[in-house]
Amino acid sequence: MSFATLVRHVAGLHDRLVNATDRVLVYGATGHTGRFVVDELLRRDLVPVLAGRSAERLAAVPPRHAALDRVVVGLKDPGRLRGAVAGAAAVINCAGPFLDTALPLARAAVEAGAHYLDVTAEQPVVQAVYRDLDGLARTAGVAVVPAMAFYGGLADLLVTAALEGGSQADEVEVAVGLDRWWPTAGTRATGARNTSTRLVIRDGELAALEDPAPAGTWHYPPPLGNQPVVQLPFSEVVTIARHLEVGELRSHLNTAPLDDLHDATTPAPTATDEDGRSAQRFVVDVVVRRGADARRRCATGRDIYAVTAPIVVEGAARLLDGRHRGAGAAAPGEAFDAADVLTALETAGAITVR
Numbered sequence: 568m569s570f571a572t573l574v575r576h577v578a579g580l581h582d583r584l585v586n587a588t589d590r591v592l593v594y595g596a597t598g599h600t601g602r603f604v605v606d607e608l609l610r611r612d613l614v615p616v617l618a619g620r621s622a623e624r625l626a627a628v629p630p631r632h633a634a635l636d637r638v639v640v641g642l643k644d645p646g647r648l649r650g651a652v653a654g655a656a657a658v659i660n661c662a663g664p665f666l667d668t669a670l671p672l673a674r675a676a677v678e679a680g681a682h683y684l685d686v687t688a689e690q691p692v693v694q695a696v697y698r699d700l701d702g703l704a705r706t707a708g709v710a711v712v713p714a715m716a717f718y719g720g721l722a723d724l725l726v727t728a729a730l731e732g733g734s735q736a737d738e739v740e741v742a743v744g745l746d747r748w749w750p751t752a753g754t755r756a757t758g759a760r761n762t763s764t765r766l767v768i769r770d771g772e773l774a775a776l777e778d779p780a781p782a783g784t785w786h787y788p789p790p791l792g793n794q795p796v797v798q799l800p801f802s803e804v805v806t807i808a809r810h811l812e813v814g815e816l817r818s819h820l821n822t823a824p825l826d827d828l829h830d831a832t833t834p835a836p837t838a839t840d841e842d843g844r845s846a847q848r849f850v851v852d853v854v855v856r857r858g859a860d861a862r863r864r865c866a867t868g869r870d871i872y873a874v875t876a877p878i879v880v881e882g883a884a885r886l887l888d889g890r891h892r893g894a895g896a897a898a899p900g901e902a903f904d905a906a907d908v909l910t911a912l913e914t915a916g917a918i919t920v921r
């Protein structure tokens with residue numbers, strides 16, 4: 568065992584003794600994504616505590632979650648929220664729009680001495696969490712990792728892994744490709760709530776996306792192939808800017824799933840396998856250029872909501888066992904060993920990485 572690995576193990580042991588629990592509070596456990604997250608925690612022998620604002624909705628969780636501890640708590644009373652978090656080693660926030668939920672819950676987690684993760688795709692949320700909670704989290708000795716999810720985290724991990732330990736790139740392109748999109752109510756509410764100007768990285772700085780957003784064609788790997796795309800950046804821009812020095816960053820999404828999203832009659836996702844996943848297929852394709860060197864990493868898989876669960880629970884597991892950078896607010900690829908996380912996700916069958 569290397570010295571660095573030994574230090575990580577000792578830090579992990581220390582964290583476990585301090586927290587003395589594998590309890591993970593899942594806020595928004597009543598939602599579509601929250602349910603996948605609860606199942607994934609159970610699969611990994613962690614102890615989910617179901618939390619949400621509505622007693623009625625929490626009482627209606629699936630029978631397989633009925634025996635789990637539950638806590639009904641809104642976000643308006645910081646004292647009650649802190650009390651609800653007490654005893655949990657980590658909080659996973661699945662309740663969106665995160666513009667309404669992330670800051671009060673993340674603050675309560677930090678003040679109660681628990682790690683915090685969420686699955687936000689909203690850029691201003693990640694900016695606010697980094698701005699307001701980094702110092703408090705360092706003082707409290709806990710980690711705060713927003714955007715540990717399909718949108719945001721997965722691209723951040725792929726770009727970090729492509730750099731193989733480097734921290735600088737002249738140009739990064741992120742292209743998400745979906746064969747279709749069955750949006751949840753939470754996705755629709757979040758899109759309506761988040762009216763902020765989207766950010767890209769231009770000349771090394773966060774800058775407003777051009778209006779209208781530039782369009783083009785992206786050459787996805789099979790089965791998507793060539794697709795019309797439009798620039799549509801999510802939280803990966805803010806997470807990447809947090810820990811990597813990037814000259815230009817552009818994020819694209821193919822237009823076919825956007826048509827589904829913009830059609831009010833498109834239904835919510837339905838389960839088509841025993842794990843509850845829909846038939847939706849995704850690709851996250853990143854290209855990182857440094858001088859003449861260009862590297863590409865590509866993750867493929869099924870159901871953007873379902874895959875968010877192994878991503879965020881992998882993060883939670885690493886926060887609990889000490890395999891993370893330490894206290895403070897951090898991007899996924901900054902908090903964790905990105906290549907190792909991607910390997911773990913691939914080994915678990917959540918994604919395929921090329």
Ligand SMILES: NC(=O)c1ccc[n+]([C@@H]2O[C@H](COP(=O)([O-])OP(=O)(O)OC[C@H]3O[C@@H](n4cnc5c(N)ncnc54)[C@H](OP(=O)(O)O)[C@@H]3O)[C@@H](O)[C@H]2O)c1
Nearest residue numbers: 595597598599600662663686688716717718751752753757
């Ligand atoms: N970054 C990504 O790749 C990614 C992946 C999956 C999901 N997400 C995001 O995660 C969020 C949830 O998505 P979903 O698919 O799970 O949606 P959903 O099925 O509609 O569930 C929404 C959840 O959020 C809770 N909630 C909403 N507003 C709240 C508030 N103000 N206070 C307390 N709880 C609140 C709901 O509680 P009630 O049951 O009490 O209404 C419910 O548990 C959305 O913002 C979505 O965009 C992001």
